[in-house]
Amino acid sequence: MAAVADPDEELVRRVGQGDPAAIQAMVARKLPRMMALAQRMLGDAGEAEDVAQEAMMKAWKQAPRWTPGKAKFDTWLHRVALNLCYDRLRRRREISVETPPDRPDPGPAPDRGLLAAELGQRVDGALKALPERQREAIVLCHYQELGNIEAASLMGVSVEALESLLGRGRRALRAALADLAPGANPDAVGARG
Amino acid sequence: MNADRMRDLAEAWGGDLRRWPLTEREAAEQFVRTRPDEAGRALFAARQLDAALDAAPRPVVSVELRDRVIASAAAASLRSHPVWPGLRRLLWVGGAGWAAAACAGIAFGMSLTSDFERQVQLDVVLEQASVGGLDDEAVLG
Numbered sequence: 001m002a003a004v005a006d007p008d009e010e011l012v013r014r015v016g017q018g019d020p021a022a023i024q025a026m027v028a029r030k031l032p033r034m035m036a037l038a039q040r041m042l043g044d045a046g047e048a049e050d051v052a053q054e055a056m057m058k059a060w061k062q063a064p065r066w067t068p069g070k071a072k073f074d075t076w077l078h079r080v081a082l083n084l085c086y087d088r089l090r091r092r093r094e095i096s097v098e099t100p101p102d103r104p105d106p107g108p109a110p111d112r113g114l115l116a117a118e119l120g121q122r123v124d125g126a127l128k129a130l131p132e133r134q135r136e137a138i139v140l141c142h143y144q145e146l147g148n149i150e151a152a153s154l155m156g157v158s159v160e161a162l163e164s165l166l167g168r169g170r171r172a173l174r175a176a177l178a179d180l181a182p183g184a185n186p187d188a189v190g191a192r193g
Numbered sequence: 194m195n196a197d198r199m200r201d202l203a204e205a206w207g208g209d210l211r212r213w214p215l216t217e218r219e220a221a222e223q224f225v226r227t228r229p230d231e232a233g234r235a236l237f238a239a240r241q242l243d244a245a246l247d248a249a250p251r252p253v254v255s256v257e258l259r260d261r262v263i264a265s266a267a268a269a270s271l272r273s274h275p276v277w278p279g280l281r282r283l284l285w286v287g288g289a290g291w292a293a294a295a296c297a298g299i300a301f302g303m304s305l306t307s308d309f310e311r312q313v314q315l316d317v318v319l320e321q322a323s324v325g326g327l328d329d330e331a332v333l334g
């Protein structure tokens with residue numbers, strides 16, 4: 001099998017040797033990505049912080065024994081954080097059997113003007129309302145900017161199956177945000193570039 | 194590539210062709226060049242949704258979280274490690290084994306030697322004693 005080129009290889013090696021500058025660089029490089037992944041998967045900043053911290057803790061333990069060339073460290077770290085997210089989502093499902101969750105806010109009426117923050121909240125709410133696997137596909141491909149092969153591998157599906165999850169997820173999002181489309185409220189989305 | 198496939202791909206992978214699978218990208222780029230109107234329609238809706246997705250709040254890392262994570266590196270006992278700690282441990286264990294085997298060999302060898310020497314000395318004494326006895330007999334008659 002061909003060795004995997006990993007842009008983090010040198011940094012991971014230095015972290016494994018306990019280099020303080022490398023540890024800081026690793027935090028700067030990975031913590032925001034793990035925080036973004038967890039918050040978008042869980043929709044809760046507090047839980048996302050816990051997941052991001054736990055994922056980084058596992059990174060510290062893994063770095064000294066990391067074998068370069070087998071996988072990208074970033075992909076491994078995503079796998080760790082996703083597992084932690086799914087543990088929490090599973091626990092939520094178990095709890096929600098007794099207490100049904102609040103329905104997500106359907107959002108403002110189509111004729112209401114949206115400020116940027118409100119638009120962001122609408123999109124966030126629509127993302128949260130997606131089935132987990134569709135949300136995971138969109139988070140990995142759009143927000144985390146992983147390549148399609150890498151994202152599919154992380155999700156344990158083929159690229160074709162990932163395409164299907166993305167298509168369904170994005171269609172659902174577009175339906176949920178239909179009132180923001182041109183005609184309904186052209187300034188809201190257009191202003192985002 | 195036809196208009197339907199272009200639309201399906203745009204719906205799934207978004208309006209930025211750089212995010213599309215490599216296997217589809219070349220055909221899509223050619224479609225954009227040769228049929229720009231149809232391609233434009235397919236990509237327009239996808240780009241709108243991309244823009245909406247980008248409007249979602251960007252999660253922020255607090256200073257407290259950053260500090261906790263950096264502190265957790267120390268808690269994880271991250272410090273200078275040899276390049277191959279496993280190999281070094283193996284060599285150490287192997288070396289200790291060899292040293293123990295060598296010590297045992299030396300001790301066994303020494304005990305063999307001393308037993309052998311003791312036997313030789315005893316033989317010499319007995320031989321000298323018997324020779325001495327003969328001499329005495331011969332001399333004394």
